[in-house]
Amino acid sequence: MEREILFGDRLQLPSGGASSSCELELLRLLRDVDLAFLEKHQRWKARLDEAEDALGRRDAELKQAKLELSSSREEAAQLRDHVGYLESFQKDLVAKYDRRIGELKEDVSRIKKRYCDLKAASNIPDAHLHRAPSSEEEEGFWRARAIALEKELARLREGEAQRASAKERELEKLVSEKDGVIDRLTDRVTQLTKRLRQAESSEPKAGAVRLDREPPDLVEQYLSTLRDDGVLENAAELRSKIKRHMHEFTAKIEQDKRTI
DSSP states (O other): OHHHHHTTTOOOOOSSSSOOHHHHHHHHHHHHHHHHHHHHHHHHHHHHHHHHHHHHHHHHHHHHHHHHHHHHHHHHHHHHHHHHHHHHHHHHHHHHHHHHHHHHHHHHHHHHHHHHHHHHHTTOOGGGGGGHHHHHHHHHHHHHHHHHHHHHHHHHHHHHHHHHHHHHHHHHHHHHHHHHHHHHHHHHHHHHHHHHHHHHHTSOOTTOOOOSSOOOHHHHHHHHHHHHHOOOOSHHHHHHHHHHHHHHHHHHHHHHHHHO
């Protein structure tokens, strides 16, 4: 049964009757090596599966973050278009108010000119005093009209300034909010990328085998010869080296028997 654990029925024991204590000890040592390797291989495989699962989760999180970042960029592009529209609308509105203000200024200029004419007409000779009441009424009308136009002009200027200030605050708020979202998503993508790279770098290397417990001296001597040859790539190579070493050990036992 001990032979079947490691090599099946292919193990050829030296002829000469019952197995010696050295042969049994060798079989036990080889069995311990094989069991230790299998246990280590299972642990390595479990760690590899865990690393692959973690890598898959990190990759899924990274893809989700990239999707969110892409969506946020699309929203930012829409926001820029909206901002451009608002700026164009604001320019049109300012141009409209400028035209209106220009018209009001012209009206005020005409009223002032008319007022000056009426004031000059009030200084005419006594022969024309019968026209004074009409001139005074017209002068009062145009004075009131000038005051009303000046108030309307001031009101329009104040309203335009308030609306422009409100639009600027709204645009600044929207841009700052979207910039904050993009910055947070960019930081998250950067963190997930770092975690993904760390998971990839910490993945166990295939074929790296180390025994957790200290084997007997003979096995330790044999494993030291294997370490001199480099890291084994798979179990088949380990079995081949153990089998070759066993043949050498068996030949040495036969030589010792002949010497005795």
